[in-house]
Amino acid sequence: MYLSRLRLQNFRNFDEQTLEFPPGGVAVIGDNGQGKTNLLEAIYYLEIFRSFRGAPDEQLVRFGEEFFRVEGRMRAADGTEREVAAAFERRRRKKKVTVGGAEPERLGDAIGGVGAVIFSPSDVEIVAGSPAGRRRFLDIVLSLAVPGYLAAVQRFRQVLFQRNALLRQGMQAALVAAWNEGLVSWGSRVVAARARWAAEVADSFAEHYARVSGGPRGVLAYDPSCTGWEGTADEPVEAIAEAFRRELERVAERETRRGMTLVGPHRDDLRFEMEREGAPPLDLRTYGSGGQQRTAAVALRMVEAETIRAVRGRDTVILLDDVFAELDPGRSLRIIEWIDGQEGGQVILTSPKPSDVEIHGGALPRWSMRDGRLAPL
Ligand SMILES: Nc1ncnc2c1ncn2[C@@H]1O[C@H](COP(=O)(O)OP(=O)(O)OP(=O)(O)O)[C@@H](O)[C@H]1O
Ligand SMILES: [Mg+2]
Known part of the structure; x- marks a missing residue:
């Protein structure tokens, strides 16, 4: 098309x-x-x-x-x-x-x-900017690529909004916890889709980065806020949900004090790195040069184009x-x-x-x- x-x-x-x-x-x-x-x-x-x-x-x-x-x-x-x-x-x-x-x-x-996939100079902000921008990127790509993702992320946001409102008003823990199941149920689907996608495109990203830069491989990795599960691509949603429940319990007291939900996909991040010989990978978000960050952004759009083509089974319109x-x-x-x-x-x-x-x-x-x-x- x-x-x-x-x-x-x-x-x-x-x-x-x-x-x-x-x-x-x-x-x-x-x-x-x-x-x-x-x-x-x-x-x-x-x-x-x-x-x-x-x-x-x-x-x-x-x-x-x-x-x-x-x-x-x-x-x-x-x-x-x-x-x-x-x-x-x-x-x-x-x-x-x-x-x-x-x-x-x-x-x-x-x-x-x-x-369509759009490559724009502002893409560098995905790499160099705030985690919120990286989550927005994930949400757009996965809404386009994964059936049910958009609905899950929207429902998650609704529950999060309600739960945060209660926490802000200093409501009792039991009232807040009534929203936990909704948060966990929608949130773990979001986390599962993000984890699977990041794992699927990791190799391709590494290669695109290397090819465009003419140098070392890049790294694209998912940093979920909710840990305590394996973090592998084929982790069942139920295992993520269980870890999410445990984490919510663990931070419940702190949440009451701080008046907000402290774990969940709304605090996830994506990591962009560049491999180095004899040294740990360089975090491009903070230490990358302008051109290195731009290269990572381009490699990211390239894997997005592959994702869109794979799920839609047809040609992409590249902007x-x-x-x-x-x-x-x-x-x-x-x-x-x-x-x-x-x-x-x-x-x-x-x-x-x-x-x-x-x-x-x-x-x-x-x-x-x-x-x-x-x-x-
Ligand atoms: N709602 C609007 N109504 C009319 N003009 C608008 C509106 N929004 C933006 N513009 C005008 O559109 C022009 C910017 O267009 P655009 O961002 O597409 O430029 P560009 O050709 O991409 O430029 P550059 O090379 O600098 O990126 C500006 O002159 C701006 O004033
Ligand atoms: Mg322009």
């Missing part, structure tokens, strides 16, 4: 525009502030129905307008087509999503319809937002090699510099972006 057509209406700095994309993709060249990232944000909006930049929907409505609408048409090799559309009305704060013209029962049923900025020429070249090796996938790339777009031997059609208007170059 590839994105064959995109219709934009009042999204960010776009007024009204319909674009026809070739199966292989395009390279979008434009100066700073012209709308390149906005275009990729619009496409990825059809994947997760929110901004990949974390912007609230109100901010996506073109200044002075009341609504935005994005429509995408996905086309398969056999000619079958499917429409995905999303619209948001500012005044009523109402979002409407349709797939093939019909509204899905839950938004979660409609996510992942494009099969590259100015990814070569700040990378040395060797690294840029090896990323290009990886992209070129993605058979059949569509690539939509943006850059302020025409020299950056040597993907597919420079064969991607070039479009210019100026003030929210796209035109062939």
Whole structure:
């Protein structure tokens, strides 16, 4: 499947525009502030129905307008087509999503319809930023890849919210503990999915990191807040649940004192490291150089692309937002090699510099972006 057509209406700095994309993709060249990232944000909006930049929907409505609408048409090799559309009305704060013209029962049923992965300069924040950003990454990927994950994480958050409210109000331990089973039941499913995914992609991440950097292997590891279980990929959910129960008991007193839930997936983290000879691995989150952190972020998106392709059983739409900025020429070249090796996938790339777009031997059609208007170059 590839994105064959995109219709934009009042999204960010776009007024009204319909674009026809070739199966292989395009390279979008434009100066700073012209709308390149906005275009990729619009496409990825059809994947997760929110901004990949974390912007609230109100901010996506073109200044002075009341609504935005994005429509995408996905086309398969056999000619079958499917429409995905999303619209948001500012005044009523109402979002409407349709797939093939019909509204899905839950938004979660409609996510992942494009099969897109976005590489962006802000990805470095996943590596270098707070654990919350790394958990957000996990939640998005696993919601797209694991059936039932989104529901589990949403239910977990609801229970956590209630439980924290009781703890904050200084409620009796027995009242707080009434929420433990819900917390454990949903939380252990979240933990199990995160552990399994991290174990599945660990090797691939290590290799991508090594190949892009032209040096040592990287390490991607899951650091669950709730320990006391094996921590292996095929740990049954029930074993995790039991460990979670034990941990909650252990910290119960401290939770009363601190007024919040102290163990659970809301305190998990992902670790990014680089192997070193004769020394312990280097923690890239704190000690990585800008380029090393960026490389880890790129390797992470590469394993995400593999995950999406594996679960969806089809090609991915790879969105590259100015990814070569700040990378040395060797690294840029090896990323290009990886992209070129993605058979059949569509690539939509943006850059302020025409020299950056040597993907597919420079064969991607070039479009210019100026003030929210796209035109062939
Ligand atoms: N809701 C909105 N309505 C109208 N314009 C907007 C809105 N939100 C952002 N913009 C404008 O969009 C432009 C930024 O677009 P974008 O982030 O896509 O730039 P870019 O081409 O990616 O630039 P860079 O190369 O610097 O990353 C800015 O000029 C900004 O003012
Ligand atoms: Mg940009």
